[in-house]
Amino acid sequence: MGLIEQIRDAGVVGAGGAGFPTDRKLNCKAEIFIVNGIECEPLLRTDRHVMEQYAPELVKTVRAIRDSLGAKRAVIALKEHYDQAVDALRAAVKGTKVELYLSESFYPAGDEQNLVYCVTGRVVPTGGIPLDVGCVVSNVSTVLNIAHAINGQPVTEKMVTVGGSVANPVTVSCPIGTPLSRLLEAAGGPVGDCTYIVGGPLMGKVTDDLTEPVTKTTGGLLAIPKGHTILTKKMEGARDAMLARAVCSQCSMCTQMCPRNAMGLNVQPHKAMRALASGNDSLIGDVNGVFSCCDCGICTYYACNFGLKPSKAMQKAKAKLIAQGMKPVKEVKYEPDSGIDNKRLPTERLLLRLDLKKYDKDAPMGGFVDCGQVRIPLKMHIGGPDEAVVAAGQHVAKGQLIAKPQGMGANIHASIDGTVTAVTEEFIEIRK
Numbered sequence: 001m002g003l004i005e006q007i008r009d010a011g012v013v014g015a016g017g018a019g020f021p022t023d024r025k026l027n028c029k030a031e032i033f034i035v036n037g038i039e040c041e042p043l044l045r046t047d048r049h050v051m052e053q054y055a056p057e058l059v060k061t062v063r064a065i066r067d068s069l070g071a072k073r074a075v076i077a078l079k080e081h082y083d084q085a086v087d088a089l090r091a092a093v094k095g096t097k098v099e100l101y102l103s104e105s106f107y108p109a110g111d112e113q114n115l116v117y118c119v120t121g122r123v124v125p126t127g128g129i130p131l132d133v134g135c136v137v138s139n140v141s142t143v144l145n146i147a148h149a150i151n152g153q154p155v156t157e158k159m160v161t162v163g164g165s166v167a168n169p170v171t172v173s174c175p176i177g178t179p180l181s182r183l184l185e186a187a188g189g190p191v192g193d194c195t196y197i198v199g200g201p202l203m204g205k206v207t208d209d210l211t212e213p214v215t216k217t218t219g220g221l222l223a224i225p226k227g228h229t230i231l232t233k234k235m236e237g238a239r240d241a242m243l244a245r246a247v248c249s250q251c252s253m254c255t256q257m258c259p260r261n262a263m264g265l266n267v268q269p270h271k272a273m274r275a276l277a278s279g280n281d282s283l284i285g286d287v288n289g290v291f292s293c294c295d296c297g298i299c300t301y302y303a304c305n306f307g308l309k310p311s312k313a314m315q316k317a318k319a320k321l322i323a324q325g326m327k328p329v330k331e332v333k334y335e336p337d338s339g340i341d342n343k344r345l346p347t348e349r350l351l352l353r354l355d356l357k358k359y360d361k362d363a364p365m366g367g368f369v370d371c372g373q374v375r376i377p378l379k380m381h382i383g384g385p386d387e388a389v390v391a392a393g394q395h396v397a398k399g400q401l402i403a404k405p406q407g408m409g410a411n412i413h414a415s416i417d418g419t420v421t422a423v424t425e426e427f428i429e430i431r432k
Helices: 003-010 045-069 084-093 112-120 140-150 180-186 231-232 240-249 270-280 287-292 296-304 310-323 347-353
Strands: 034-036 073-079 099-103 134-138 157-164 171-173 194-198 205-207 220-225 365-368 373-377 401-404 418-423 427-431
Touching: 003 045, 003 140, 003 220, 034 112, 034 140, 045 073, 045 084, 045 134, 045 140, 045 157, 073 084, 073 112, 084 099, 099 112, 112 134, 134 140, 157 180, 171 180, 180 194, 180 220, 194 231, 231 296, 240 270, 240 310, 270 310, 287 310, 296 310, 296 347, 401 427
Parallel strands: 034 073, 034 134, 073 099, 157 220, 171 365
Antiparallel strands: 157 171, 194 205, 194 220, 373 427, 418 427
16 A cells, blocks of 8 residues: 555544645655644644654654655754754654754744745745645644554544643643543643633634544643733734724734745735725735735734734635635745844744743643543544544444545544444544
């Protein structure tokens, strides 16, 4: 069986993003294969621990992927201060021609398009993907899942960092479908009255529902005290347009600090604010750049001196354009900013501004979190939900196929041994 078939059978999807099926991504030819171990969001430690623990397996798998792609180069990217991971990978790449790229700690260093630019000097066009400039990028946890797939092991577990305002920050592995509450218990519970962010502090989603399950793309669970500024900034409100109208001075600081704009992609959040304030969408001007916004949130969380939310205006504008049937035109509008290096936002400065520095703690590996009952979502990937191939009352073994994609998607497997207790349009529940 070939590599692509092994990946497809194992149900591997992008572990660090939206869950694009990895067999489709790697079923191509490319010049450069880049492994993203930079961990874009602060406070998370998952990718760092993967590289520390599995460096030889990762490098072996990277070589297999490089050969499958016919790539001339293979590069593993990580931050230079990940000392243990750097040491482990330096030892593992000796004699392999696999390169290491060591990044400074800035946000969003792990943004896929930023990473391609840093490694190659090439700019992925608006509406494009890295393959448009000869590159394929995969998250380091995805590569680990591919290593398992080569050995016949499907994706049944996820490594997750549990941090923020918790008693003992920790990084654990758990069965897919584990409720978030079990992860919180592994960290000793919250300290104070908290709300939770699934993912990283800037691009993660807010939830109070700890029955939500861990998916193939869950990277973090952060406990944040209620009333914290990061929660206020993440909430959309009816007053956003009124505040934009009353307060936004069109200083354009949000645009000046936008990392995608610095790469020449014409992302201009101040114009989206202007359109929101006036109710006149034509004031956005050239709408193509809206499609290149990656929602990193720098404009909202750092750049705006008035506490406004340009990123929310950008996302509203993008959603409206998509609803109108508009599609991006592949282009790089301008040459990258000659001062792009000076516009990069140090992660520590961002954490201090957001009052999150106190949560930037080590989250050591805490082992495996067992779970007696899992609720496995049928949609953990780009595309529609999978179709169940098991029924309630049926006994299943860990690793057994329980759902297949109907179109774009990925296989889903049982994450524990047990009995199927429920099958719905949204999930399959299994109890030990």
